Structures are given as structure tokens and as C-alpha cells.
Amino acid sequence: MAFPKIGNLAPAFTLTNQNGEKVSLKDFRGTSNVVLYFYPKALTPGCTTQACGIRDSAAGFDSVDTVVLGVSPDPEAKLQKFIEKHELNFDLLSDEDHKVADKYGCWGLKKFMGKEYMGLLRTTFIIDKAGRLCHIIDKVKTKTHHDDVLGWIGDNLD
Secondary structure, three states, rough: OOOOOOEOOOOOOOEEEEOHHHHHHHHOOOOEEEEEEEEEOOHHHHHHHHHHHHHOOOOHHHHOOEEEEEEOOOOOHHHHHHHHHHHHHHEEOOOOOOHHHHHOOOEEEEEEEEEEEEOOOOEEEEEEEOEEEEEEEEEOOOHHHHHHHHHHHHHOOO
């Protein structure tokens, strides 16, 4: 699968969050930039490191009018546990059938311990207030993800 093209409108979606509430990309158009980050599995070490970095950077994201949405194939109940356990302060979205991950080109072949399987490829998309895809990070470093994203937004978006 290929990523959507930078400069085009980001692919539309509606998913449910950890509370079962519908969240759509269009909800943020005109008001907020969006960091849409796809992560493989809630409550795992790398995903927890990444999410806690975002949690601890909430003021930075607020200062650049940016909403963060995490997307994984986990069910809503597991997302709620992830939020409660780590006091996360942003929405996590459930993409159990990986249709949104497919649209964004981040569902693909993975290799782990000599085995190959289809899964979610850790990828981040930065979308501006007009709903246009501005930047893609496909080599995500979980420990510095929040700083990498904030640095890019600070240098490139109003």
C-alpha cells in the first residue's frame, strides 16, 4: 500500500474512541492541526513510551493548535484501559478492521522473530487545519516521537 499524497486532503474517516464516541477527521477542519499516529498495540512497551511522551507534551500541542489522535486495531475496551493505566489525555481510536490504516497505507507486512504477518506499521501523519496532509513520519522513534512531531509543526505550520 502507498501513503496518501502530501498536499492532498487527508483521507476522511470516522472511528470510535475509547468511550465509544464517533470521531471524524472533519470535526477538526478549520480549527486544529491533527497529528494522526498509528501504533500497533495498546499497553505494549514501545506504544506506551510513545503515548506517554505525547501525554507529557500536551501543553506543546495546545500551543500549536494541534489535536493528537492515536489509532490502533485494539477494541474500545482495551483503549480505555490504556488511557486509565497511563492517564493519557488524548483520544485513542479503534480501527479493528484496519480500514483506516489501509486508507493511510500503514497496514502491511511485518517481520518479528523470523515470522512474517500483516499488521499495523507505526506511522504518523500531520494534517493542517485545512485538512491537507503535510508530513509523514514513517521511521518513528517512540522515545522522541513527541519532540519530533512538535519540532516539525513549529517549523512548518502556523
